[in-house]
Amino acid sequence: MSKTYETVIGLEVHVELATKTKIFCGCSTEFGKAPNTHTCPVCTGMPGSLPVLNKGVVEKAVAVGLATNCTITQNCKFDRKNYFYPDNPQNYQISQLYYPICRDGKVEIEVDGKKKFVRIHEIHMEEDAGKLIHDPYTDSSLVDFNRSGVPLIEIVSEPDMRSAEEVIAYLEKLRLIIQYLGASDCKLNEGSMRADVNLSVREVGSSEFGTRTETKNLNSFKAIARAIENERERQIDLIESGEKVVQETRRWDDTKEYSYPMRSKEDAQDYRYFPDPDLVPVVISDEWMENIRKNQPELRDEKRIRYKEEYDIPDYDIDIITNSKRMADIFEEAIALGAAPKKVSNWLMVETMRLMKEHSVDADDLSFSAKNLAALIALVESKAINGTVAKEVYEKIFTDDIDPEKYVEENGLKTVNDEGALTKTIEEIVAANPKSVADYKSGKDKAIGFLVGQTMKAMKGKADPGEVNRILKEILSK
Amino acid sequence: MKLTAVELGKKIKAGEVKVADAVRACLDRIEKLESDINAFVTVDGEHAMEQAEEIQRKIDSGELTGPLAGVPVAIKDNMCTKGLLTSCSSKILSNFIPTYTAEAVLKLKEAGAVIIGKTNMDEFAMGSTTETSYYGATQNPWDVKRVPGGSSGGSAAAVSAEEVPYALGSDTGGSIRQPAAFCGVTGIKPTYGRVSRYGLIAYGSSLDQIGPIAKDVTDCATVLEIICQHDDKDSTSYDAEKGYTGNGITDTGSDFTSALVDDVKGMKIGIPRDYFGEGIDEDVKKSVLEAADVLKQKGAVVEEFDLGMVEYAIPAYYIIASAEASSNLERFDGVKYGYRTSEYTDLHNMYKKSRSEGFGDEVKRRIMLGSFVLSSGYYDAYYVKALKTKALIKKAFDDAFAKYDVILGPVAPTTALMKGESLSDPLKMYLGDIYTVSVNLAGIPGISLPCGFDRNGMPVGLQLLGQTFDEKSIIRAAYAYECSREYKRPATLTERGL
Numbered sequence: 003m004s005k006t007y008e009t010v011i012g013l014e015v016h017v018e019l020a021t022k023t024k025i026f027c028g029c030s031t032e033f034g035k036a037p038n039t040h041t042c043p044v045c046t047g048m049p050g051s052l053p054v055l056n057k058g059v060v061e062k063a064v065a066v067g068l069a070t071n072c073t074i075t076q077n078c079k080f081d082r083k084n085y086f087y088p089d090n091p092q093n094y095q096i097s098q099l100y101y102p103i104c105r106d107g108k109v110e111i112e113v114d115g116k117k118k119f120v121r122i123h124e125i126h127m128e129e130d131a132g133k134l135i136h137d138p139y140t141d142s143s144l145v146d147f148n149r150s151g152v153p154l155i156e157i158v159s160e161p162d163m164r165s166a167e168e169v170i171a172y173l174e175k176l177r178l179i180i181q182y183l184g185a186s187d188c189k190l191n192e193g194s195m196r197a198d199v200n201l202s203v204r205e206v207g208s209s210e211f212g213t214r215t216e217t218k219n220l221n222s223f224k225a226i227a228r229a230i231e232n233e234r235e236r237q238i239d240l241i242e243s244g245e246k247v248v249q250e251t252r253r254w255d256d257t258k259e260y261s262y263p264m265r266s267k268e269d270a271q272d273y274r275y276f277p278d279p280d281l282v283p284v285v286i287s288d289e290w291m292e293n294i295r296k297n298q299p300e301l302r303d304e305k306r307i308r309y310k311e312e313y314d315i316p317d318y319d320i321d322i323i324t325n326s327k328r329m330a331d332i333f334e335e336a337i338a339l340g341a342a343p344k345k346v347s348n349w350l351m352v353e354t355m356r357l358m359k360e361h362s363v364d365a366d367d368l369s370f371s372a373k374n375l376a377a378l379i380a381l382v383e384s385k386a387i388n389g390t391v392a393k394e395v396y397e398k399i400f401t402d403d404i405d406p407e408k409y410v411e412e413n414g415l416k417t418v419n420d421e422g423a424l425t426k427t428i429e430e431i432v433a434a435n436p437k438s439v440a441d442y443k444s445g446k447d448k449a450i451g452f453l454v455g456q457t458m459k460a461m462k463g464k465a466d467p468g469e470v471n472r473i474l475k476e477i478l479s480k
Numbered sequence: 481m482k483l484t485a486v487e488l489g490k491k492i493k494a495g496e497v498k499v500a501d502a503v504r505a506c507l508d509r510i511e512k513l514e515s516d517i518n519a520f521v522t523v524d525g526e527h528a529m530e531q532a533e534e535i536q537r538k539i540d541s542g543e544l545t546g547p548l549a550g551v552p553v554a555i556k557d558n559m560c561t562k563g564l565l566t567s568c569s570s571k572i573l574s575n576f577i578p579t580y581t582a583e584a585v586l587k588l589k590e591a592g593a594v595i596i597g598k599t600n601m602d603e604f605a606m607g608s609t610t611e612t613s614y615y616g617a618t619q620n621p622w623d624v625k626r627v628p629g630g631s632s633g634g635s636a637a638a639v640s641a642e643e644v645p646y647a648l649g650s651d652t653g654g655s656i657r658q659p660a661a662f663c664g665v666t667g668i669k670p671t672y673g674r675v676s677r678y679g680l681i682a683y684g685s686s687l688d689q690i691g692p693i694a695k696d697v698t699d700c701a702t703v704l705e706i707i708c709q710h711d712d713k714d715s716t717s718y719d720a721e722k723g724y725t726g727n728g729i730t731d732t733g734s735d736f737t738s739a740l741v742d743d744v745k746g747m748k749i750g751i752p753r754d755y756f757g758e759g760i761d762e763d764v765k766k767s768v769l770e771a772a773d774v775l776k777q778k779g780a781v782v783e784e785f786d787l788g789m790v791e792y793a794i795p796a797y798y799i800i801a802s803a804e805a806s807s808n809l810e811r812f813d814g815v816k817y818g819y820r821t822s823e824y825t826d827l828h829n830m831y832k833k834s835r836s837e838g839f840g841d842e843v844k845r846r847i848m849l850g851s852f853v854l855s856s857g858y859y860d861a862y863y864v865k866a867l868k869t870k871a872l873i874k875k876a877f878d879d880a881f882a883k884y885d886v887i888l889g890p891v892a893p894t895t896a897l898m899k900g901e902s903l904s905d906p907l908k909m910y911l912g913d914i915y916t917v918s919v920n921l922a923g924i925p926g927i928s929l930p931c932g933f934d935r936n937g938m939p940v941g942l943q944l945l946g947q948t949f950d951e952k953s954i955i956r957a958a959y960a961y962e963c964s965r966e967y968k969r970p971a972t973l974t975e976r977g978l
Contacts, residue, residue, distance in 0.1 A: 043579065043580055046816065047811045047816065048560075048578070048579065048580070048817075049560065049566070049568075049573070049576065049578070049681040049682075049811065049812075049817075050559070050560045050566075050578070050582060050677075050678065050679040050680055050681045050682070051678070051679075052677060052678050052713060052714050052715065053715065054712065054713060054714075054715050055715065082807050084806075084807055084810060084854075086810065086813060086828075086831055088813075088815045088827065091811065091816060092810065092811045093810035093811055093813055094807055094810055145815070145816075272855050272856050274806075274807070274851060274854035274855055274856075274859075275854075275859075276803060276807070276854050276859070276863060279684075279685035279686035279716075279804055280682075280685050280715060280716065281715050282715050282716060
C-alpha cells in the first residue's frame, strides 16, 4: 500500500519597501530609469563612503511587524553578510542576522472555510543588490546600480503551511496587509514582492521534518502553485525510489515547468556575518513605536467588519472590494462624494469586473478616479441619462477617466425629458405598429417590450425607458 | 619652513607672506628632499599653485579669516580627494581617482588650506613602518636608514622634514601617534566619533579616526578644532548638540585651543606601572619618566597605578581590526574601479587574480586572519571574545579616569627601528603597538609629542591619554610640558643646510 505524504512549507518573502529614497543613502528608489542614474558613492560602494539609515525604512518595517502581531526588537542592529558578486558593490550586503527588527508574529489565513495561523519567525531589513545585464555582443556583463540599496524586508515564516492553497492564502494575506499599510505595492510580477519556498515532505503522522529544498524565481501565484506541486512530487518520487532529498536551492523555470538545483547548501559559502561597525544600533523608543501604531491605517479585516455594519452590502461584494486597497479606496471615496454604497458596489462588482477582464487590468492598477464614478452615479440617479448610456459612458471613465457630465453634454447623450416630444414619438410608433398594439390589448403583455424598444430606437436611446413605459401604457389604455 | 602652521597662518594674514610663496616653498623643499624621504605618493604642485591664487584672493577680500587660511597641508593617501589619486599606497587602488572629497579634508579646504599632495602610508594603513607601501618605503628624516613609523609615516616624515607645516593622518591602532613619536613631531588621535570618517577609506571601521600631525600642540589643537564637526553622512559621528550620555562621561567641548594654557596645577596624572615592564627600551623609559617629573614640578599630582588588561590589547586589536578589514576590503575586486588583472578566464578567476596581484603581503595576511576569525565555528571563540575584551579594556580605562585626568606613558617601547627589521618578523611589529592599540579599542583620545632622545639621537614620544570627549585635558597637559622644552628639528636637516 502506498504511503500518504504531507507537504511542509515555509516561506521567505522579500518585499521592496515603498520609500522615496534608498535605505542607506539619499538616492531615489524610482523604478525604470536609465542605468546608474540613481546612484551615489554609497550605493555604488565607493571607497570611504558610509551608510546612514533611512528612518522611513524602520517605520515601514515596524508597521508591518505590528500588523503581523510581531514583537518589535527595540534595540536592533545591522550585520554584514559577506559574499562576492558583481551586483553587490561592497561585496557584502547590509542585512540583519543577530537582532532582526521583528520576531514571533502570526497571521490568520482561511482556506475552504478553515482558519489557521501561520507563524512568522522574523522580519528583517536589508538592502537590495544591483542588476546584472549580459551583453551578448561584447560577451561582457554590465551592472546597473539603480536598485542597489533599495530597502527590502524579508519575512520569514515558520514551516506552518501544508498546501499550495495555504501558501497562496498566506501570501495574499501579507500582500493585503502590506498594501493597506502603504509599505509596498507588493507586485510579484515586477519583483516588489518575491517569495522563496522552503518545502519538505514527510509521511502523514510523522513528527519529524524531512529534508527541505528552497525554490526560487517564482514570479506569480500560479508559478508558486505549480512549483509546489512539482517539488512535492519530485521529493516523494525520490523517497519512494529509496533516494535521498538533497538540501539545496533550486530555480524554478515556469515555462518548462520544472526546477533545477542552483547550488548545494552543503558546500554553501560561509557568509561571515558580523555587526556592521559603520551603523549604530537602531533604538526604537516606546514613543516612536506608539506613534507608528497610532498612525496605522485601517487594515482589511477591520474594513470588512465596518463595511458590513455601515454599508450593509453582501459579504461577497465586501471580499472582492477589499481584496485590493485601490478598489477599497475608490469605493470609500465615491461614497464620501455622496454616492450610495450599494450603487458604488454594483458598479464595481459588475461593470468594473467585466472591463478589468476585458482589458486585463488588475484591481491594484485601476486608473479611474472615484470622483468620475460618483458623478456618473449621480447622473443616473437624476435620470439625466439612462442605464444603457451610463454603461457606455462608464467604459470611457474606465479607460480614459473622462468627466461624465462633460462627456454626456458634448456627445448629446442626455435623456430627452420633453414629455411632449416623447408622447409625439410614441403616438407615431403606436400608429405604425397596429399588430403589436392589438397583441398587447389581447393580453400579450410582452408586446409592450417591442414598442418600448422601437421608441428607444427612434429616440436614439436618449429616453428614460421607465418614462417610455408609463406614457405607452397611458396611450394604449385610452 | 621652520614656521609652525599657526605662525605661517599669522604671517599670511598679516600680508607678510603670500600664499603662493608658502606653497612654492613647500614644493621646492619637497623637490629637494623627496629622493631621501619619499613622504609623498602624489605631489599636486600645479593645482596647489592655482589654489594658492584663489585662496589669496579670498584672504585679501576678507572672506577667509581663519588661523590656517592659506597654509599648505599634506593629506594621508587614504582620504578621498576629488580628482586626485587616492591609492591607500596599494597597487589595487593605483589608478583610483575619487569622485568626492572626504569630509575632514573638505573642512580644511573650507578653512582655506592648500593641499600640496597625498602622503605615503603602509598599504591600507596596515603596518607600523610605512614599508608596506606599493610606492616604496618612506625614510625617517632623523636617520634615513630608519623607518618613520606608520601607518601615517608619510605625513609624519613630511612634517618632520618641513616639507609641509602640518598634515592629516589616520589612527586605527597608533598610526598617528607612533610615526609622530618616531619622527619627533606631535599628533592627536581624537575620541572615536569626533572627526567624520566619511571619505576615509576604511581599515578597521570601529577604530579608525582622522587626526592632525604637526610640529607642536598648538597646531594640532587648531587643526582639530577645524576638522572636528558633526557629519550626517557618518552614523558614528558624534553630535555635540545631542550631547553624550553614558558612564557619566561629559564632553568637555571642542574649543581645543582654549586648553592651550601652561597650567597643570592640581591636575591628576596616572602612570600605568604595566607600561614599563618587559620590552621597553631604557632610554624611552627614562625620557618618559623625566617628562612626568616636569609636569609634577609644574604642580600636577603624578602617581603610579596598575591599569590592567594591557597584555590583552594586542590580540583583541588584531582580531577586531582584521575582521573589519577583511570585510571592508572586499569591495576591491577589479569590477568597479582600481586594478584589474589583465588576463582571466571567468569572474572568480578575475576576482582571485586581481586581488592576489593587487594586495601586498601584510594586507593579505590581515584579510586571511580577519576572514578566519569571522568564519562560522570560530566567530564566538575569536570575534565575540575580542569584543568582550574590548569592553573590559574600556572599563579599565574608565576606572583609571575615575581617579586621573590624564594617563601618561610611552607611545612605543622603542624609538624608530632600522628599515627591514620588522618586515621579516610581523609579530615583532605587532608587539610594538602595545601602548597605542588599547586607546583605539577604548575609543579615547591620545596625543603623542616629543620628550627626548635615545642614545642614537632618535626622538622619543610621550603619550598622554584622556577620557572619552576630553581632549582638552591632554591638550593642556601636553601644552604645559611642551612649554618646558624647545622644538628640535632633525639634525640632518641643519647639517645639510636645509
